[in-house]
Amino acid sequence: MEANVERIRPRLRGDVYVMRVPEGAYIRSNLGGSILKGASTYEWIQRIAPMLDGTRTLGELCASVPESSRSGLAKLTMLLLGKGYVKNVLDDRPHTLPADVAKTYAANIAFIEYFVESPELRFEEYRAGRLVLAGSGPLLQALANSQLRSGVRALTLAPFGESPFDRERVAEHLAAARAQDPAQRIDYIDYIDYAVTDGTDLDRVAAGAAMVLHVADRPMIERARLLPRAAAAAGAASAQAVVAGDDAWIGPVTGEDGDATAWESAWRRLRALAPDIAGGDLGDHPEAAVSEFLRGPTVALVANQLCFAAFRHLTGIDRGAGADADAEAGHLVRFDLESLETAKHPFLPHPLAQSPVPDDPARLSALSTAEPVDDEELARRAVDCVDPRTGVFAEITERDYEQLPLFVSEVVVSDPAGLADGPFPVHGCGENVVESRQRAVRRAFERYAAVMHDPRKGDRLYGLDVLTGEPVAVDAAEVFPARTAASGSDWPEAVRAAVVAAADDSVVAALSVATAATTGPLPRLDLAAAELTPRAARYVKLLEIVGQSVEVHDLTALLGLPAFAFSTPDATVAYVCDLDVDAALEKGLERALLAYQSRAADQPGYAPAPVPDLPAGLRGETGARPESVTLEAAVASLTREGGRVVAVPLDHDPHVARMCPFVARAVVVHG
Numbered sequence: 001m002e003a004n005v006e007r008i009r010p011r012l013r014g015d016v017y018v019m020r021v022p023e024g025a026y027i028r029s030n031l032g033g034s035i036l037k038g039a040s041t042y043e044w045i046q047r048i049a050p051m052l053d054g055t056r057t058l059g060e061l062c063a064s065v066p067e068s069s070r071s072g073l074a075k076l077t078m079l080l081l082g083k084g085y086v087k088n089v090l091d092d093r094p095h096t097l098p099a100d101v102a103k104t105y106a107a108n109i110a111f112i113e114y115f116v117e118s119p120e121l122r123f124e125e126y127r128a129g130r131l132v133l134a135g136s137g138p139l140l141q142a143l144a145n146s147q148l149r150s151g152v153r154a155l156t157l158a159p160f161g162e163s164p165f166d167r168e169r170v171a172e173h174l175a176a177a178r179a180q181d182p183a184q185r186i187d188y189i190d191y192i193d194y195a196v197t198d199g200t201d202l203d204r205v206a207a208g209a210a211m212v213l214h215v216a217d218r219p220m221i222e223r224a225r226l227l228p229r230a231a232a233a234a235g236a237a238s239a240q241a242v243v244a245g246d247d248a249w250i251g252p253v254t255g256e257d258g259d260a261t262a263w264e265s266a267w268r269r270l271r272a273l274a275p276d277i278a279g280g281d282l283g284d285h286p287e288a289a290v291s292e293f294l295r296g297p298t299v300a301l302v303a304n305q306l307c308f309a310a311f312r313h314l315t316g317i318d319r320g321a322g323a324d325a326d327a328e329a330g331h332l333v334r335f336d337l338e339s340l341e342t343a344k345h346p347f348l349p350h351p352l353a354q355s356p357v358p359d360d361p362a363r364l365s366a367l368s369t370a371e372p373v374d375d376e377e378l379a380r381r382a383v384d385c386v387d388p389r390t391g392v393f394a395e396i397t398e399r400d401y402e403q404l405p406l407f408v409s410e411v412v413v414s415d416p417a418g419l420a421d422g423p424f425p426v427h428g429c430g431e432n433v434v435e436s437r438q439r440a441v442r443r444a445f446e447r448y449a450a451v452m453h454d455p456r457k458g459d460r461l462y463g464l465d466v467l468t469g470e471p472v473a474v475d476a477a478e479v480f481p482a483r484t485a486a487s488g489s490d491w492p493e494a495v496r497a498a499v500v501a502a503a504d505d506s507v508v509a510a511l512s513v514a515t516a517a518t519t520g521p522l523p524r525l526d527l528a529a530a531e532l533t534p535r536a537a538r539y540v541k542l543l544e545i546v547g548q549s550v551e552v553h554d555l556t557a558l559l560g561l562p563a564f565a566f567s568t569p570d571a572t573v574a575y576v577c578d579l580d581v582d583a584a585l586e587k588g589l590e591r592a593l594l595a596y597q598s599r600a601a602d603q604p605g606y607a608p609a610p611v612p613d614l615p616a617g618l619r620g621e622t623g624a625r626p627e628s629v630t631l632e633a634a635v636a637s638l639t640r641e642g643g644r645v646v647a648v649p650l651d652h653d654p655h656v657a658r659m660c661p662f663v664a665r666a667v668v669v670h671g
Contacts, residue, residue: 003078005062009090010077011054014110016085018045030114031084044076052077054089087113095121104180105151108311115317122315123151129210129314132156132189132236134227137163139215139241139294142303144170147213148177148184150311158189158205162286163217202226206234211310214240215303218288219279225264232260237313241306241335244278246291248302248335253313264353266332269390272350272414275422293337302335305342309333332390347390348655352417356456357654361471364464367491367649370661374489375438381659382441392416392656393444394423396437402601405542406594407436410606411444416653419451419481427606429594431535445660446485449650453480463648466495466635466666472646478667479648487663494662495647496579499634502645502666503561503577506638508612510558511575522614523623525552525564525585530625533582539589548596552588553619556626560637565614566592572613580628643670 019026024041027034036045051061058077062070080086097120102109105123112119131152133143136159147155159165170186177184189205205227206212212231214224224242231238232254240263241250249270252262259265264282271280279285294302312318331346373381385392394412401408406429414423426447428440453476460473484505486497527540527550543550548568555563555575563577566588574591578584591608598607635645647664651657 003058003074005059005074006057007090008058008077008081008088009054009056010052010058010061010081010086011089012049012052012080012086013084013113014106016049018042018049027080027083027085029085034083036079041076044072045080048073048076052080052086054087054092057090089117091117093118093121095124097121097124097127101127101151101181101183108151112315112317116315116319119315126311126314127151127153130154130156130208131310132158132205132209132212133215134158134160134205134212135215135217136160136165137217137290138166138299139217139243139303141166141169141173142299143213143215143306144186145173145177146300146303146307147310148173148181150307151181153181153183154185154187156187156189156209160220160223162220163290202230203233206230206236206238209234209236211237211239211314213306213310214238214242215306216240216242217290217294218285219244220284220286221267221279221282222284224267225282228254228260228263232256232258237310239306239309239313241302242279243291243294243302243337246293246337248294248337250302250305250333250335251309252330252332253309253318255313259349261349261353262330265350266347266390268350268353268416269347269392269414270332272416273389273391273394273412273423275415275418291337298337298340301340302337305333305335334389343389345387345390346384347387348385348392348653350416351452351454351653351655356454359457359461361462363651364462364471364649367464367662368469370491372490373659373661375442378445378660379438379441382444385656385659392448392653396441396444398433398436401603401606402597403433404597405546406430406590406597407433408594408597408606409433409436409440411440413444413448416448416452417454419453425605429590429606431538442487442660445656446487446650446663448656449487449653449660449663450480450482450485450665452650452653452656454652457652461648463646463664463667464495466499466645466647467632472644472669474646474648474667474669478669479650479665482650482665485650485663485665487660489662491662494664495666496631498647498664498666499631499638499645500578502638502668503559503563503634504575506559507555507563507575507577510555511612511614511618513558521620522557522565522618523554523620525554525625526622527552530585533586536582536586536589539586539593542593543589543596546596546600548592550589550592551619552585553614554623554626560640561629561634562626564588567614567619568592568595572611574608575611579631579634581626582628638666638668643668645669 013029016029020042023035024037025045062074065073109119109123112122174186214227224240228238235256237256239253241248254262271277331344334343334345388394392414396411398409408429410425410427412423412425426443428436428443430436430439459476461476461479462471463474465472484501486501488494488497551567553565562581562584564584565572566574573595574588576584576588595608598604638645645666646669647666650663
């Protein structure tokens with residue numbers, strides 16, 4: 001099909017370069033390079049290049065040359081169009097940008113053109129927008145210079161007092177800019193003394209702005225939290241660069257209708273993995289020392305990055321074809337002032353940065369019908385939670401851990417609400433690295449949910465009666481911080497796991513009661529004669545190979561559901577419960593094997609949590625293997641003294657809960 005030459009208005013991209021080569025012509029731009037063969041190709045391109053200015057259609061261009069040249073002109077133009085060196089600007093919207101301004105900022109306009117249509121109009125709108133630059137010190141001075149160079153016609157500066165601000169230096173920047181763009185000017189908002197209690201002066205800063213840019217050479221975190229809210233209230237976009245220690249944190253870019261809590265979310269995620277970060281208390285610290293590396297070129301580099309982020313947003317590049325606006329809004333850029341390295345750090349919204357949502361029992365009805373999430377899918381979802389600075393998890397790794405006889409993986413979990421005394425590792429083990437990673441990831445989601453408490457949800461939280469499914473209110477203090485948390489691929493599996501975890505949690509207390517009551521000896525299970533699953537049998541064999549003897553004592557009589565103590569000659573290494581005898585034996589033997597491995601490799605980090613020794617007086621002779629029990633029987637054993645067992649979903653971080661929706665804690669409720 002022939003192209004409609006009247007529907008093509010060709011314009012040669014501004015960065016195209018053409019060079020003669022023996023084969024014909026070598027043409028390149030930022031899109032890449034190509035060789036166009038033909039003895040006269042180079043001359044043809046040189047001849048038609050001035051004509052490809054976007055003012056005429058291809059049909060009009062062909063009509064303006066001799067008939068003998070029309071076919072060659074059309075063919076070469078279409079070839080350049082197909083390779084991206086020429087752009088069809090037929091649908092570009094009209095603009096009123098003066099020719100001299102367009103020439104002055106030709107490089108800026110050409111950059112816009114690579115991503116979106118109507119570059120002149122977009123630059124014209126960018127140039128006309130009112131940008132407010134708030135901050136202090138050399139960073140504010142450098143940001144003003146960067147914005148003048150980007151082509152903004154009018155800037156408004158709002159200097160704060162924590163660092164000296166050189167107005168004369170800014171006047172020099174303006175004078176240099178006006179030499180090529182006389183229309184540029186700078187206005188000031190003076191006498192700013194914002195109040196944290198009401199942010200009145202910050203509202204004045206943001207009023208009438210298209211975008212508010214904030215810079216701080218020290219951790220002014222409270223102001224950084226308030227300014228985006230003031231900007232959003234004024235219908236303005238916002239972005240900022242804040243220095244803490246020897247790092248500058250740039251972004252996130254928040255649109256006029258975007259999430260004004262994004263900065264606070266990002267900062268809360270940062271301190272959840274680095275609680276000692278400067279400004280970790282979310283307050284302003286004008287007394288903090290300025291980094292020794294924030295000087296000269298580093299000041300300009302930080303300012304330029306923030307200026308570029310604003311340029312991309314206001315010209316629509318971030319919302320152009322192929323751009324992910326949500327991704328742009330959901331990340332910080334870390335700029336290392338010492339090494340000059342930059343890295344992008346995505347983050348999830350933090351629930352404590354957002355408006356509180358009361359605990360609603362209605363959400364519980366959806367749990368039983370929600371789509372299952374198996375281990376493989378959960379591991380895939382966990383990828384979006386990992387970042388060494390701003391992630392829910394800092395990393396998923398095997399470190400230098402010994403991987404025989406069991407594979408061991410580690411996930412470093414953040415402390416989102418400050419209930420865990422900082423980030424902490426959790427581990428998973430298995431017979432292969434896939435299994436160990438999947439188990440570690442599931443354990444990480446469980447432990448994160450267990451320490452993510454939003455106290456604004458109130459003193460009472462809703463859960464479901466394990467047996468009846470009835471909503472029940474539970475004291476929040478009984479739930480958080482959760483000592484035990486469990487999950488499953490669906491809600492029934494999570495409830496079962498939570499009940500088992502609650503039973504696990506009661507073993508030591510049951511042993512204390514048994515010791516005080518001089519309960520008779522507990523039977524020992526003969527592993528050699530016991531029926532075991534293939535996995536449990538492999539664990540027994542491996543323990544034999546490494547020379548680790550293990551005794552298993554049956555505690556079922558104490559708890560009313562299958563429970564076992566696993567002891568080596570040195571110590572008891574695990575107490576394990578389950579509704580299913582086979583599952584309990586598998587888990588216990590695995591922990592015994594893991595305890596040996598960690599001790600033999602001198603790697604205590606992944607060793608099972610220490611437990612008190614099974615008293616010698618409770619260690620009896622060989623007995624029969626117990627029977628598996630139902631969930632109802634397990635609940636009955638937990639409620640011997642009355643009450644009901646309630647499974648409370650641990651979902652105070654809704655974004656993480658959507659990834660791993662089935663995490664619960666089982667509590668016994670009386671009354």
